[in-house]
Amino acid sequence: xxxxxxxxxxxxxAACGGTAQTRRTFPVVVSTVPGPLVTDSGWAxxxxxxxxxxxxxxxxxxxxxxxxxxxxxxxxxxxxxVPSAWAHPGxxxxxxxxxxxxxxxxVDLLAAETPWGTADxxxxxxxxxxxxxxxxGLRLKGTATKGADSVVFDTGSFAPPAAIEGVPFSHxxxxxxxxxxxxxxxxxxxxxxxxxxxxxxxxxxDPASPAFNGFARGVEDSSVYHATWEAAE
Amino acid sequence: xSHPRLIAVACALxxxxxxxxxxxxDEPLDAxxxxxxxxxxxxxxxxxxxxxxxxxALAPTGPDGGSPSxxxxxxxxPLGTTVVRSSRAPRSASEVTVTQDVVQAAPRSGxxxxxxxVPGLVASQHSGEGKAQQLFLRGFDAVxxxxxxxxxxxxxxxxxxxxxxxxxxxxNWLIPAAVREVRVTEGSxxxxxxxxxxxxxxxxxxxxxxPGLTLxxxxxxxxxxxxxxxxxxxxAPETFAAVExxxxxxxxPQRAFGRVSLLGQATLKVGNARLRAVVGxxxxxxxxxxxxxQAAVDAGAGFFDVFGLRQGGSTSRHQLLLGAELPHESGRxxxxxCGVLSDLLLRNNxxxxxxxxxxxxxxxxxxxxLVGARAVHRxxxxxxxxxxxxxxxxxxxxxxxxQSQRGYREVDGAPYRDDFAASIVQTAVSAWTEVAxxxxxxxxxxGGRLDVLHYDVRDELAFAGAGATRSAFGPHWGLKAGVxxxxxxxxxxFLNYGDGFRSPQARSLSDGxxxxxxxxxxxxxxxxxxxxxxxxxxxxxxxxxANDFFFDHTVGTTVYVxxxxxxxxxASVTARPIDGLLLSGSVTGATAHVVQTDSLLPYFAPLVARxxxxxxxxxxxxxxxxxxRVGTGLTLIGPRPLPYDEFSRTVFLADVRAALRVGRxxxxxxxxxxxxxxxxxxxxxxxxxxxxGAAPSLLPARHFTAGAPRTVAATLEVHL
Numbered sequence: 001x002x003x004x005x006x007x008x009x010x011x012x013x014a015a016c017g018g019t020a021q022t023r024r025t026f027p028v029v030v031s032t033v034p035g036p037l038v039t040d041s042g043w044a045x046x047x048x049x050x051x052x053x054x055x056x057x058x059x060x061x062x063x064x065x066x067x068x069x070x071x072x073x074x075x076x077x078x079x080x081x082v083p084s085a086w087a088h089p090g091x092x093x094x095x096x097x098x099x100x101x102x103x104x105x106x107v108d109l110l111a112a113e114t115p116w117g118t119a120d121x122x123x124x125x126x127x128x129x130x131x132x133x134x135x136x137g138l139r140l141k142g143t144a145t146k147g148a149d150s151v152v153f154d155t156g157s158f159a160p161p162a163a164i165e166g167v168p169f170s171h172x173x174x175x176x177x178x179x180x181x182x183x184x185x186x187x188x189x190x191x192x193x194x195x196x197x198x199x200x201x202x203x204x205x206d207p208a209s210p211a212f213n214g215f216a217r218g219v220e221d222s223s224v225y226h227a228t229w230e231a232a233e
Numbered sequence: 234x235s236h237p238r239l240i241a242v243a244c245a246l247x248x249x250x251x252x253x254x255x256x257x258x259d260e261p262l263d264a265x266x267x268x269x270x271x272x273x274x275x276x277x278x279x280x281x282x283x284x285x286x287x288x289x290a291l292a293p294t295g296p297d298g299g300s301p302s303x304x305x306x307x308x309x310x311p312l313g314t315t316v317v318r319s320s321r322a323p324r325s326a327s328e329v330t331v332t333q334d335v336v337q338a339a340p341r342s343g344x345x346x347x348x349x350x351v352p353g354l355v356a357s358q359h360s361g362e363g364k365a366q367q368l369f370l371r372g373f374d375a376v377x378x379x380x381x382x383x384x385x386x387x388x389x390x391x392x393x394x395x396x397x398x399x400x401x402x403x404x405n406w407l408i409p410a411a412v413r414e415v416r417v418t419e420g421s422x423x424x425x426x427x428x429x430x431x432x433x434x435x436x437x438x439x440x441x442x443x444p445g446l447t448l449x450x451x452x453x454x455x456x457x458x459x460x461x462x463x464x465x466x467x468x469a470p471e472t473f474a475a476v477e478x479x480x481x482x483x484x485x486p487q488r489a490f491g492r493v494s495l496l497g498q499a500t501l502k503v504g505n506a507r508l509r510a511v512v513g514x515x516x517x518x519x520x521x522x523x524x525x526x527q528a529a530v531d532a533g534a535g536f537f538d539v540f541g542l543r544q545g546g547s548t549s550r551h552q553l554l555l556g557a558e559l560p561h562e563s564g565r566x567x568x569x570x571c572g573v574l575s576d577l578l579l580r581n582n583x584x585x586x587x588x589x590x591x592x593x594x595x596x597x598x599x600x601x602x603l604v605g606a607r608a609v610h611r612x613x614x615x616x617x618x619x620x621x622x623x624x625x626x627x628x629x630x631x632x633x634x635x636q637s638q639r640g641y642r643e644v645d646g647a648p649y650r651d652d653f654a655a656s657i658v659q660t661a662v663s664a665w666t667e668v669a670x671x672x673x674x675x676x677x678x679x680g681g682r683l684d685v686l687h688y689d690v691r692d693e694l695a696f697a698g699a700g701a702t703r704s705a706f707g708p709h710w711g712l713k714a715g716v717x718x719x720x721x722x723x724x725x726x727f728l729n730y731g732d733g734f735r736s737p738q739a740r741s742l743s744d745g746x747x748x749x750x751x752x753x754x755x756x757x758x759x760x761x762x763x764x765x766x767x768x769x770x771x772x773x774x775x776x777x778x779a780n781d782f783f784f785d786h787t788v789g790t791t792v793y794v795x796x797x798x799x800x801x802x803x804a805s806v807t808a809r810p811i812d813g814l815l816l817s818g819s820v821t822g823a824t825a826h827v828v829q830t831d832s833l834l835p836y837f838a839p840l841v842a843r844x845x846x847x848x849x850x851x852x853x854x855x856x857x858x859x860x861x862r863v864g865t866g867l868t869l870i871g872p873r874p875l876p877y878d879e880f881s882r883t884v885f886l887a888d889v890r891a892a893l894r895v896g897r898x899x900x901x902x903x904x905x906x907x908x909x910x911x912x913x914x915x916x917x918x919x920x921x922x923x924x925x926g927a928a929p930s931l932l933p934a935r936h937f938t939a940g941a942p943r944t945v946a947a948t949l950e951v952h953l
Contacts, residue, residue: 018832018833018874018878019832019833019834019835019874019875019876019877019878019879020827020830020832020833020876021876021877021878022877022878023877023878023879055928056928058931097920097931097932097933099932100930100931100932102928102930120930120932121932122877122932122933132928
C-alpha cells in the first residue's frame, strides 16, 4: 500500500519539480589574503606564528551592508557642507539560515590553506556569513620593523565577545560542485596597530595599549574576512 | 457578554421575531433534488416498507441558499410508513452530502474523524486533543482553517484574525453522535460560500439518529472515558439535546485531556414558518507533548517523548443561533442571527531554546465575541415555460477580539516577555446572489458575491504601552458561474467557476491600508452518476492564487510566494448495493506549485484516499430485534512534499467497528489504528534547539508529531 502511494504521488508530482530548495553539503577551506603586511603607521610585519581558533561559520540569506560612500550618479549639492551618514557593516538582518559548519578548528594561517570541514547547507541565495571564533581567537607572533626600529611582539590570544556578523558572501548556491574559501586579511587586521604604542610591552602585547586595541578592532572587523565560492574545475 | 453585544443580540432577536410574523406557503421542490426512498430504521426492524409517503413532512433545506431538500421524516412517521430521505441537489461534481449512516459506519471518536469524512481532506491533530486540527485540502495547506470554511448548523466555526493562525477552526466541541450529515462544497463555486472558502466549505448539520433517550458510556485504551446522553422527540427529527463528557490520559506522556460539550437544537413549525434554535456550550483542557525532532529519535529518544514542558491549552465556546424559515408561494426567506463566545489559551514551544536562552515557549490567548446575522431570500419564476431561481443573501458579522502573545520560561513557565497584545473589532458585511435558469435539461447559473471588511485595531503595547490605533477597510468582489447538463435520469455533467477569498490577519494591516485579500480563482469540470443505490462522482479541478503566502505556524514565519497554481482530480462513490451494505469512498490527487519558481509548495497532500464501509443485518430472534453490524474506515495519505525536496512518510490507518444491538441495548467495540502503525500525524521542517548549552544548528530539520497508536474502546448504549 505504501509503495503504491509513493508511486502515485511520484507520478503526480513528477511534472512539477521539487520544493524550490534542496539540501547539499560543501567544503570550506581557510587561508589568508596574500600580500605584504604593512600597518597604516608604516610598520612592516613579519609573522613567525599565526594561530586562528575557529568555532563555527554560518551562512545566511541576508546581504551585508558595506556601502561606504555616495552613489556616483546621485547629485548632492550640499554634500560638501553636510555630509551624509552611510550604512556601515553590522546593520544587517541575517535572514534565513542557509548553511553551517559547527566543527571547531585551529588554523595555522601561515600555511597555504587549511581544510575546515564540510558544511551542511541548502540551495538558494546566500548573502552573508557569521564567523564565530573559538576561545583562543587569533594570536599573532612576529617582528615589526620601521626604519631602524624593530619590535618583537606576541599579541596574545584575542577572541571577540560575539560572533563576527555580516561577512559578505553573495552567491546563488545550486547543486554544482565547489567550495567556500574564507580568507583572513592579516594586513587589514594589523593595519590599525602602531607598534610604537605598546604600553608596558610588546611580548606579550600589553592588553591596555593602543597597539592591542588596534589589533582587537582589526579582529572584530567583518571586512577583514573574505568569503568566496570556488567552483570545481 | 459586554453591553454592546447584548444590544446587538437583542436587535437580532427582534429582527428574527419580525421575520417570524410572516407566513407563506411551502415552496415547490426544485428540479434535480435527488430523492432516496428507502425503508426507515423502523422498517428495517421488520415492519413493512412501501406505504405512502407523508408529503407534509417534507421541508425545505437549510439557509445556505442551496436547493430544497427533503428532510427525514422517520421519527415523526408512525410505524409502517416509508421514509423519504433526500440530499440537496449538487451544483458541482464535488458537492456531496455525507449522510448519517456514513458518519456512523466507522469509529468517530472526535473532530478529526469527523473531518476525515470530507473527501480529500487531511486533518492533523498535532498539539493535543483540544487544539484545532491542521487541514489540507485540494492542494492547500489550510493550516488551522484559513482555506476551509467550516459551519455547524449555520454557526461559523472559523475565527477571523486569530492569534494562533488565520481562520482558526476548532471543531473539538462537536459531538460525533449529533452529526446528522456533512454537506461538503469543495472549491468556491457557490455564492453562499464566504470568508475562508478557498479550498471549500464544510457544513455539519445536527441531529440524533434515533428518537427517544440514548445513554452511553465508553471506556478504552489509555483510560479514555466517555459519557453521552442524548434525547430526541419522536415528532421532531431535527430537535435534540445532547451532552458528551470525555477524558483520557492520552497515548503518551503529557497528553491528558478532558472536555465537555452540550449541544441542542429545536425546530418548531408555526403555521408555514419553521423556527430553529441551536445552542451549545463546551469547555476543554488539554496537554500537548510538543514536536519531536527526528534527530533526537535517531539519537535514541522515544517516538512518543515530550519536547517542551507546560504545553497545552484550554478552550471554551458558547453559541446560540436563532432562525426562521418563511416559505411563500414562490420561494422562501430564511433569517438567522447568531452569537458565539470563544476563548483559547494555548502554550506551545516547538523550537526549544533556539531564539531565547530562557526558552522559546509562547503563551497565546484569544477571546472572541461574534455576533452575526444572515438573510437569504429564494424565489422561483417561470418565464417561457422554464424555471428561473433567484437567490439573494445578505450577511453581517462583528468579531470583538482580544488577543495577546507572550514568552514563558521553559524552566518554570513564568512569563518574561510580551510580544504583542491587541484589541480588534473586525466587521464583515456581505451580499450575494445566484440566478439560475433551467431550460429543459440544462441549468445555467450566474452569481456574484461582495464582501466588505472593516478593521479597528488597537495595538496595546505600542509606544511603551500607551497603545496605538489603526484601521483598515476594503471590499472584495467575486464571480460565480456554473453550467449543468442532465443526461438521462442518472448522469449529470458540471462545469463551474468561482472566486473565493480569505480575509487578512488584522495585526498585519497598517493604518489606512486597503484590506488586502487572498483571492482565489477556481474552476472545475466533472460528472455525477446517481441512482437509488449508487452515487459516483468525478471531477478535475484547478485554482489560481495571485498573491499567495505560505505561513509556517510552527515557527510563526510568513513567506510570500507570489502566484500559485493548484490542480487535481477527485473521485468519490457512495453505494448501497444490497440491504445493509454501505460503501463510501473517495480518492483525491492534487498538486500545488509556485508559478514563478515552478516549484512545489510544501506540506500539501498530493494523495488522499478514504473508504468507509459497513454492513448490518437485522433479524428477529427470541422475540427481540437483533442488529449486528460491522464497519471500517480506511485512510491513506500519500507522502506530502516538505521543504528541501523531502517527503513525509505515507500514512495508512485502519479503524474497525463491531456492534450488536439487542432490543434497546447495544454494545459497540471500536478499534482505531488497528494495525498499530507507528505513524507521524504531522511532519514539519524547521530549526530547533533543545540543548540550551550547545551551539544550535540553525538549519531547518525534520520534526514530527506522533500519531496515536492502536486504541480500543467499548461502548454500552441504551436506547429508551
